[in-house]
Structure formats: C-alpha cells, structure tokens
Amino acid sequence: MPDSGSTRRYHRTMRPVEPVTPRAPRELRHTLFRQEWRDLVFLHWPADPFQVAGLLPPGTVPDLHNGRAYVGLVFFRMRDLSFGGAPAIPYFGSFDEVNVRLYSRDAMGRRGVVFRSLECDRLVPVLAADASFRLPYRWSRIHSRWFDNRLLYRTSRRGASNAEARVWLEVDSAPMAADPVEEFLTNRWGLHGHAFGRSYYLPNTHPEWSFRRCSLLGWDDSLIAAAGLDQPQEAPFSVLYAPGVPVRFGTPVSLPST
Template sequence: MAECPSRHTGPAEATARNSPLALSHVLFRQSWHDVVFLHWEADPYEVARLLPSGTYPDLFHGRTFVGLVFFAMRNLAFGHAPPLPYVGAFTEVNVRLYSRDALGRRAVVFRSLDCDRLLPVLAARAGFGLPYRWSHASRRWHDNRLVYRSRGRRDGSRAGGSAWMEVGGKPARTRPMDDFLTQRWGLHESVRGRTYYLPNTHPAWTFLDCELLGWNASVVGAAGLAEPLDHPVSVLYAPGVPVRFGPPVRLPGRTDVP
C-alpha cells in the first residue's frame, strides 16, 4: 500500500509544456482527439492507498485530484509501423490519479479505462497491467456541442462516465493548476508486484474555451474513490495531439507489494 506524504520523493520534475526527456526509441504511437478533462479535488490519503508501490500522491499546494478524461483514440501503431486498421481507433474514458516517484517524476495512475474495442483491452491488460474495461463508449458532435458516454458491458456494473459540453473557437486561458493536471509525461503502473514508469511525449496542449453542460462521474466511485457530487474544479477541452510512448522503466529499489 502506498503512503501519502510526498516527502519520500526526490525533487519534483518541473511542470513543462513539452516532455523533459527524449525517448530512447518509440514503443508505440497514437493520436488523441477531442480531449475533455474534468477534475475534482480528492483526499490525498484516499488516493495514496490506490497508487502502485513506490509512488506517492503528487500535490499541488497540498491538494491532489482525480481526473475523468474522455477522448477519441486514432492511429494506434507500434514503433514506426503503419497504424493498425479498425482496432487502432476507438473511444476511451478513463479515471486517473496523480503520482510522483522517488526520482521526482510526475505521472498519472489509471484507475479505470473504458474502451469500445476488445482487442486493445486484452492487449493492454496482459502487456502492461492497465485496468482496461471493454465498454460501450461513444462520442458525438451536435453542431458545437460534444457528448461522451460510457458504461460497462460484462461486469454487471451500471457505473459509467459522461460529459456534454459546448465548445467555442477561442483559445482558453489555463491556470497553474490546469498545467499541473495536464502536463504529464508518463504513467506509473504495477505488473506482478513491480512498479514501472512509461514515458510519453507530445506537442504542447492547445485548449479552447468550453462550457460544461452536464456530467456523470459514477465511474469514479466504481474506481475506488468518493464519487464527485460538486461541479469540477477544472474543465478543459483540447482538439488533440499526436503521442509517442517510450519503453517502460522499472522504479529503482524493491517495489514488490508486501
């Protein structure tokens, strides 16, 4: 079980608009389109117990957050190979937390990832230990209004995530808290008791002004956190970015789960 205090980590990686590390080589590529970020404040001690061994809650002025993120995945490909047909395009809805490790690297930790393609779900669970779930997930545009919806198919859970918003055409101003939440250059996960860091790189985000019209975050409660009841503290929309992932790196030291 992870501990809460972040004093166990090294100096924090700087919040930067571009990846601070160059990838040694590209493991896989993908593009994220119509990205919607909804965030709520979370209890750091509740978050700590859900993180992989060797990682700790990343705090912004003493606060940590849970994110509900929606996007359309496109052009999934391995290395420099052409994009995979059919299975390389799907809608994803994920619940994520914010972590740091002993080297000070900031990352995300996924608590759930809903996807409407079965093969990527099976591959990501088997290869990377990521908590993907085969789900009904959809994205629809109605003029300038964007609607995302997801719910599970097989696990009997009615929990899902949804967001509907009006998107404008003007650039949006971001706050330091928004930068803290979105400028993330890796993920932490654990496979067979060993925690790893998977780096990524992509161009700087461009956010457009938007208004959240409605939402459902029951999937956050199903992911082991308190279900949000209040309006999100951060609402962002980005047209999208191409993303590259590098090879996973094990965290230093022994990180086996006791």
C-alpha cells in the same frame, strides 16, 4: 499521508521533483508505440489524499498541488495506434476511451498519472493492455458525437456493473490558457503502473496542449466511485477541451524497490 515503512524509504531515496513543463522534460530513447488523442475533455475534482495514497502503485506517492490531491475523468478519441515505425493498426487501433486517473510521482522525481480505470469500446485493445502492462481497461459501450459546436460523450461498462459516465460540452473556437492547477494536471509525461510484481514508469511525449474555451452543459458519473474514490457531489472545478495531439510512448522503466 499514511506513514508506512514503504513511504519512509521512498522519502529517504527521493530526488528533486521535476518541474511542470508544457513539453516533455526528457527525450524518448526509443518509441514503443504511437497514437493520436482527439477531442479530449478533462474534468477534475479535489480528492482525499489518503484515499489516493492507498490506490497508487508501490514506489509512488500522491503528487500534490499546494497540499491537494485530484482525480480526473478524461474522455477522448484514440486514433491510429501503431507500434514503433509501423503503419497504424486498422480498426483495432482506433477507439473511444474514458479514464479515471490520479496524479503520482516516484523517487526519481518523475511526475505521472495512475489509471484507476480505462473504458474502451474495442475488446482486443482491452485484452492486449491487460496482458502487457496490466492496465485496468474495461470493455464498455462508448458513444461520442458532435452536434454543431456541442460535444457529447457517454459510456456504460458491459456486464453486471452499472458504472457509467456522461459529459455534454459546448466548445468555442477561441483559445484559452490553462491556469497553474490545470497545467499541473495536464502536463504529464508518463504513467505509473504495476505489472508482474514490479512498478514501472512509461514515458510519453507530445506537442504543447492547445485548449479552447468551453462550457459544461451537463455531466453524470459513477466511474470514480467504481474506481475506489468518493463520488463527487459537486460539478468539476475544472473543465478543459483540447482538439488533440499526436503522442509517442517510450519503453517502460522499472521503479526502485521500496
């Protein structure tokens, strides 16, 4: 891990790291917004922890599992986005998304994810997320479709960039259990970001994951390299499919200055 003054101050003030749990370790005080995640596909590869450290917001460090860092490529359908207790937003509140994410923790011991890019096929949510949380959303073309028990996702970023990704999956109806590394990567109860000169933690909560057996039929990706990481050359070591969960997000909390 790079030895910077910021990192040394982080370690002097850090609290014990929260455990990896199948449900959120704390209740939300308030619900900022709600949404549903459906037909999730998680692909994961090992990542260079030095690269990861240089891509995280101030006040966070890579969250390692047995000394290893990871990068995730996640495909899913976002549905029924709403704020507080209001009804779901029609049209603009439902879209497909593909994100590149890293794994982080802060000095309070909270584990989270850091999004390096989020592909979205609706322009208005892209503009809103950038204005409010400075999340790196990109307006993209995303196609998703079921063919019997086979699921296809395909995305390509609009504009001059040729960043794109594709996954082709066969899904079984039988349940499957995640292994310890997969639990570490998917049981995440917040995100770390940086906006308006401050780093923040945005908590979330949802029911326990339910995964199904699946087989990877094909994949292609250039989003990870576009996000500043080495492009994976091998197939992902972990492939997971989940039918979906309802999700609630709380209000953001500023991280201590480092």
